[in-house]
Amino acid sequence: MADSPVSPLHIVRTQSLASLVADELERMILSGEIPPGTRLNEQALAARLGVSRGPVREAVRGLDRSGLVVTVVNQGSFVRQLSAEEAMDVYDLRVALTGYACERLAGRATPEQLGTLEDMVQGMESAADSDDAARYYALNLDFHSALMSMGGSSRAVRLYDDLGKELTLFRRRALVAPENMRESNAEHAAILHALAAGDAAAARMAGEAHIRGGKRRFATSTPPAGTEPAGKKRPGKAAARGEEEHVQDRDAPGEPTR
Amino acid sequence: MADSPVSPLHIVRTQSLASLVADELERMILSGEIPPGTRLNEQALAARLGVSRGPVREAVRGLDRSGLVVTVVNQGSFVRQLSAEEAMDVYDLRVALTGYACERLAGRATPEQLGTLEDMVQGMESAADSDDAARYYALNLDFHSALMSMGGSSRAVRLYDDLGKELTLFRRRALVAPENMRESNAEHAAILHALAAGDAAAARMAGEAHIRGGKRRFATSTPPAGTEPAGKKRPGKAAARGEEEHVQDRDAPGEPTR
DNA sequence: ATTCTGCAAACTGTTTACAGAGGACATTTT
DNA sequence: AAAATGTCCTCTGTAAACAGTTTGCAGAAT
Incomplete structure (x- = not known):
């Protein structure tokens, strides 16, 4: 009552x-x-x-x-x-998961879903413009979560999140350099473009490339020490x-x- | 001592x-x-x-x-x-994981590793010939575990195994019909062939197709009831x-x- | 006859108590 | 002085006891 x-x-x-x-x-x-x-x-x-x-x-x-x-x-x-190798392995798993979600979503994304993703990409662009790393970070999380949720399953979402938690054990914080934000969001746009075009193969490639990009951006900006002290x-x-x-x-x- | x-x-x-x-x-x-x-x-x-x-x-x-x-x-x-839909989702996740492991393994499989896989496929063929479903089942598990372990990471192996456990919640037992064994093992051979050829794209396709085949073989041999009583x-x-x-x-x- | 109310049993959630293992420090021995 | 050893102390692992909730049943009231 x-x-x-x-x-x-x-x-x-x-x-x-x-x-x-x-x-x-x-x-x-x-x-x-x-x-x-x-x-x-x-x-x-x-x-x-x-x-x-x-x-x-x-x-x-x-x-x-x-x-x-x-x-x-x-x-x-x-x-x-987590050792550096294990962290890289986790990144690779996320590559696979993201690619798969993108491929599946390409065939069946509704205009509504595409609009939601589009909004997020726009939001990240404006966040990048104003160098708002925190906001970009949050939106980025949402974007990937949405991607997994739309293209994959609830199980996939949980898997992706869990892998993200493991990664957090390795890197203290997501280091989002200003130039990285633009590069990253360009990849987001590429994913979105392929999804809108309904091109499953391209969407998968774009999704995989994006996570691989994140892995590379992280690997190059981290201290070269293999194992943490x-x-x-x-x-x-x-x-x-x-x-x-x-x-x-x-x-x-x-x-x-x- | x-x-x-x-x-x-x-x-x-x-x-x-x-x-x-x-x-x-x-x-x-x-x-x-x-x-x-x-x-x-x-x-x-x-x-x-x-x-x-x-x-x-x-x-x-x-x-x-x-x-x-x-x-x-x-x-x-x-x-x-597990609902039928969830089970299918889990299958799909295994499709992605297997495809990924196969793709990675294609580029770097050692002759030793290929030999190990070859032996397993041979063993499964003989098991299929003698209609030894139990032995086929065990070897099949080993084959996929080896695939994940060689191409992926220890994390990937655990993930794959965990997903397998979830699937077991849905299907009481792996139903291996005699004709399915041959079909399944033919797909194993296809994976192996692509791996030996070093063709990453083909290996991925073969790996994905195999799990999808398993999913289909299971889905067609299971009662059409959507949800268990x-x-x-x-x-x-x-x-x-x-x-x-x-x-x-x-x-x-x-x-x-x- | 049916529904509602009250009681009782079982089970979960939590706390407290107890035994064994491991480590750090001090002492003794070489 | 360095190494070995003994002792104490903390902490983990486990068991048992305690409180609150849920469930099932019986009886009363409509």
Whole structure:
């Protein structure tokens, strides 16, 4: 009846603590607040989030399955570290996914869908003109999400997003240089053009070329070091006191088991 | 020193109970022992596996993340039910992945790798000749795994396998009709031929065509009913007594939230 | 006869408690 | 002085207990 179905008593338990913890943990990891290689101290995390260790363990187990976290028995869970090669492999998978979505969409894109994409490309152009990297970044995410959603399936969208999260483990932030924005958006336009023309082969090529371009743009603008130095510091006993500390990094195993 | 490195005290804790439970649960689900739509009763599962509810919850949470299980707050976790459309989408994703792996492999396949694949195709041919569906099935899995591993990355292999597990949720078992074996293996040979020729485009086409063929062979040999009837039985109270019962199905929500 | 209400059992979500493993530091030994 | 070793302490892994919710059934009221 009421407009807002809020229970008068306590807030309705609409989702479990474990899922909330999982979301928060994922956010912390993807934002870099907890850098790769860091050990996830269950007790500290539980205390910081105001829950017990149970939900934290469940959340970490979920992140482990989805690839953001690596667990070593009796040693704990660590934020996954992606090697440069693995990151490139992930890019390649996104190439394949994007190409496929574009190819499928070419044959059946509705004028409405094309209009939506067109608007996004326009928006990115204006963002590039005003050097608004943040806005370009957001629109770019939307564009690719829309592409996957229209051409692929919901499963494809989730896959693409998950791969993106893994990439975020490698590159701290999407480095969008001003000149890259224009180049990138030109490729967007090429995709759109092929889609509008209904040319499946061209759309696929354009989609693949775009992600490959992103991979290249990233690879050329990143430090040439093959593997990250990672945290080598050993905090000793003091850090374990945990007064304000919520995470503690030990030796930081890169990829112990997989 | 000894041949079998078994600890004299208790068996070495080489992996956690939660991971063991997760493996066992996955096996149960994929084998059909716990059919889609079934609710996973934590207490019953814990009792059956001889552990407490903690590891079971962690395992279920992991399966939820990997897509085999769907969880509803305060109602429990259910084995996921794939609709026919979703299954087709998963097939399409495998088409894309396989095509991509084949394309990449074409340029750089070593004679050794080609020999390995050749042996598998030969093995499948002999299996088809003797109508040994089980052996064909196993070799087929190996062939595709090898293809992904050689042409793609370890990430691609895992992705492909995970998608395969999801498909298993839909089709109880890979139905390999005798005539299908020959058709399927002819496509394998075509892939191999293109790979040996180093023709990337042809390899991709052949790889894609093969999975599409598998999709078609499955779609034509499956009941035309769009959605599965699923378990509609309401077991009442008797089943909940749990003397030998380890699972209990209630209303079986297909895809409550995603 | 049907529907609604109230009670009870079961199950999920969460917290708390306990045992074993691993690591860091101090001491001892060579 | 350097290496080895012993001890303590933290943290993970697991189990058990506790609170809240949902579900099913029985009985009452219409």
